[in-house]
Amino acid sequence: MTYIVTDACVRCKYTDCVEVCPVDCFYEGENFLVIHPDECIDCGVCEPECPVEAIKPDTEDDPDGKWLEVNSKFAEIWPNITVKIDPPSDAEQFDTETGKFEKYFSEKPGKGS
Numbered sequence: 001m002t003y004i005v006t007d008a009c010v011r012c013k014y015t016d017c018v019e020v021c022p023v024d025c026f027y028e029g030e031n032f033l034v035i036h037p038d039e040c041i042d043c044g045v046c047e048p049e050c051p052v053e054a055i056k057p058d059t060e061d062d063p064d065g066k067w068l069e070v071n072s073k074f075a076e077i078w079p080n081i082t083v084k085i086d087p088p089s090d091a092e093q094f095d096t097e098t099g100k101f102e103k104y105f106s107e108k109p110g111k112g113s
Contacts, residue, residue: 001057002037003046004067008054009033010100012091017046017055019084028081028110029074031088036075037068052095070101079112 010032018026018033025039026046035046037058047055058068094100 001042001059002040002068003035003042003044003055004037004058004071005033005035006054006056006067007098007101008052009050011094011097011104012052012054012087014051014087014091015081015084016049016051018081020045020049021082024080024082025075026081027075027078028112029078030106030108030110032074032105033081034071034074034078037072039075074107078109081110081112 013028013031013033015026015033022043022045023039023041025036025041027034027036035055042057044057047057049055056067094104
């Protein structure tokens with residue numbers, strides 16, 4: 001098992017999870033974070049830190065493996081992020097919206113840290 005970041009993170013990109021990760025397995029896109037599944041040690045400390053509940057075990061909410069695939073793919077090409085940064089100024093507007101990946105997801109990398 002590994003943890004994965006799901007739809008709820010798109011356009012919110014809160015980084016509370018990054019700050020508590022003991023192995024620095026988060027990678028930053030322009031408007032989304034991912035977890036590198038080969039680096040995640042399944043400790044789970046990141047899951048309760050996410051204010052929009054975007055982090056889940058890969059065995060939950062991912063019956064077709066979509067989120068594991070997204071996390072795996074972009075963790076290989078986006079920069080590593082290891083410190084908390086401010087969320088986008090409009091993040092709260094997207095907190096409860098669903099289906100954000102199809103509407104807003106950007107493949108562009110973030111700045112990393």
